[in-house]
Amino acid sequence: MTRRNEDHPAMRLVRPDPDTEHDFVLEQLPWYLAQALDAQSMRRVGEHLQHCESCRQAHAREAVLVTSMRESPAVDLAPQAGLSAVLQRIERRERRVAGWSRLLAPWTALRNTRTLAFATAVQAAAIVGLVIVLGVMMKRETTGQDYRTLSNAVPAHAPDTPQLRLVFDDRLTSIEIRQLLDRVGGQIVDGPGPRGIFTVSLPHAAGADGEEAQAAVQWLRARPGVRLAEIVGH
Amino acid sequence: MVATVKQETRTPEPTPPRPAEREERLLLERIAAKDVAAFRALYLVYHKRMSRFLLRFVRHHELAEEVINDTMYVVWCKAQEFRGESQVSTWVLGIAYRKALKLVRKGARSPLVYTAVDPDSAALQDDAGAGQRELRESIDRALGALPPLQRIVIELAYFMGHSCEEIAVITDSPVNTVKTRMFHARERLRGLLEDARP
Numbered sequence: 083m084t085r086r087n088e089d090h091p092a093m094r095l096v097r098p099d100p101d102t103e104h105d106f107v108l109e110q111l112p113w114y115l116a117q118a119l120d121a122q123s124m125r126r127v128g129e130h131l132q133h134c135e136s137c138r139q140a141h142a143r144e145a146v147l148v149t150s151m152r153e154s155p156a157v158d159l160a161p162q163a164g165l166s167a168v169l170q171r172i173e174r175r176e177r178r179v180a181g182w183s184r185l186l187a188p189w190t191a192l193r194n195t196r197t198l199a200f201a202t203a204v205q206a207a208a209i210v211g212l213v214i215v216l217g218v219m220m221k222r223e224t225t226g227q228d229y230r231t232l233s234n235a236v237p238a239h240a241p242d243t244p245q246l247r248l249v250f251d252d253r254l255t256s257i258e259i260r261q262l263l264d265r266v267g268g269q270i271v272d273g274p275g276p277r278g279i280f281t282v283s284l285p286h287a288a289g290a291d292g293e294e295a296q297a298a299v300q301w302l303r304a305r306p307g308v309r310l311a312e313i314v315g316h
Numbered sequence: 317m318v319a320t321v322k323q324e325t326r327t328p329e330p331t332p333p334r335p336a337e338r339e340e341r342l343l344l345e346r347i348a349a350k351d352v353a354a355f356r357a358l359y360l361v362y363h364k365r366m367s368r369f370l371l372r373f374v375r376h377h378e379l380a381e382e383v384i385n386d387t388m389y390v391v392w393c394k395a396q397e398f399r400g401e402s403q404v405s406t407w408v409l410g411i412a413y414r415k416a417l418k419l420v421r422k423g424a425r426s427p428l429v430y431t432a433v434d435p436d437s438a439a440l441q442d443d444a445g446a447g448q449r450e451l452r453e454s455i456d457r458a459l460g461a462l463p464p465l466q467r468i469v470i471e472l473a474y475f476m477g478h479s480c481e482e483i484a485v486i487t488d489s490p491v492n493t494v495k496t497r498m499f500h501a502r503e504r505l506r507g508l509l510e511d512a513r514p
Contacts, residue, residue: 112470112498118479147505148474150448150455159371159381161363165356168385172392176350 103130107137115141115148243288244295245271248280248302249310262305266298281314336361340404348395359388365405365476366412372471373416373464383419387412402485406478410486413468420464458508466501469494 107130113119114127131138183190246268250259263270263282272281287294295313302311340361346354363384370380390411398407459467465487472478472486480498484491 109495109499112473112502113480116473116477116479118473118477118482143506144502146451147455147509150452151471151475153448154368154452154456159363159367159377159384161360164363164381164385165359168359168388168392169352169356171385171389172352172355175393 104134104137107131107134108140111137111141111144112148115144243283243285244292245314246282246284246295246299246302247310247312247314248282248308249278250280251307251309252278254307258307262302262308266301268298279310337403337405341400344391344395344398344404347392348398355388355392358391362388362391362405362408366409369409369468369471369476370412370416372459373413373468374419375460379416379419383412383415386415390415403482405476406482406485409472409476409478410488413486414488454509455505458505461508462501462504466497466504469497470501470505473498 107114107127110119110123110127114124117124119127131141248268250262254262262268266284267286268282268284270280271283273279284295284298287298292313299311299313302308340358343354343358347358366384366387367380370383371377374380374383387408391408398404402410459470462470468487469483472483473480478486480491480494483489483494487494489497
């Protein structure tokens with residue numbers, strides 16, 4: 083029995099309830115028209131349309147839409163320019179990929195041959211060696227042997243050891259500072275403070291009459307990375 | 317009395333593969349093996365298909381071209397990852413959809429430049445042709461007035477013939493979301509087309 087037109091799902095503004103045959107058909111109509119339903123649903127919709135006038139009207143209305151959309155002339159985007167652009171992009175990519183492959187080729191070849199076992203053994207030996215070296219280094223560190231920092235404390239500070247007050251240019255690296263201090267035989271005993279002042283002792287000049295300290299100051303002042311060099315207490 | 321039929325829950329029979337599907341899969345296999353000739357062939361097939369789909373979506377020629385080229389570049393790079401779980405067209409259009417959606421969300425909008433009708437076409441010179449042209453123009457305007465996500469569901473189903481499940485894969489949405497979008501799109505189209513009637 084056919085429902086009155088205003089009661090028909092096609093006239094409602096809420097999404098159909100697919101539990102009823104009308105609603106099922108109405109929901110499936112776009113895909114029925116596109117022939118994109120499975121065979122069973124195609125049959126079910128087709129049979130319903132044969133005896134339901136309201137659904138037939140909905141079908142006819144949408145068929146006009148589908149036909150009109152499908153008969154629209156083709157859009158005139160020309161493919162050739164786009165194709166050339168993509169092919170160039172692909173060529174660049176493949177060149178990059180080939181470059182990486184060449185770089186990784188020795189490793190890849192190694193992986194694919196019997197030398198893999200040998201390579202693994204070499205790797206293992208290297209790792210063991212590294213572990214031993216690290217172990218030795220750590221042991222030496224804990225005993226404090228031969229490990230120096232820029233600010234190593236002077237072990238036994240003789241009272242007559244001259245000390246220098248130094249300020250380095252901010253651009254100087256720690257390596258450059260160490261090289262400068264090595265040249266004058268200096269050891270940092272304090273600093274850098276908030277103003278960047280280092281206190282450096284000159285153990286080798288202990289007991290001297292100050293000439294060596296003066297010479298060190300003169301030499302340091304002549305270095306471009308040294309902003310201040312003076313003898314403490316002078 | 318209203319006949320109520322419970323919707324069957326068993327798995328529907330699969331949609332038969334489109335005739336071109338097998339050929340497209342072969343092309344994709346060759347592309348995975350870095351065959352440039354196969355890529356050219358697939359590009360030309362999909363350029364035509366995607367042009368219209370993307371123009372409907374991004375509504376600008378240059379943007380549509382950009383998305384086509386980006387999509388096909390991804391096809392070249394990822395061809396080996398295609399597992400054949402969906403149709404080739406579903407896979408390719410899914411890539412295009414995601415790229416176009418990014419542009420749409422970025423707000424890359426401009427007036428609709430899509431023109432489906434050539435006014436000089438001989439077929440449209442008589443009265444029937446003129447009527448047809450008016451209808452197409454009304455439909456174009458109505459489609460242009462739809463939100464992009466609804467418009468694209470209409471385009472994928474009505475014009476490209478994709479099933480609801482395929483559209484769900486392409487748009488990375490649940491099947492029910494596709495049905496809801498389709499329902500609202502149809503309602504709005506009907507209203508817009510009725511309003512456009514003289």
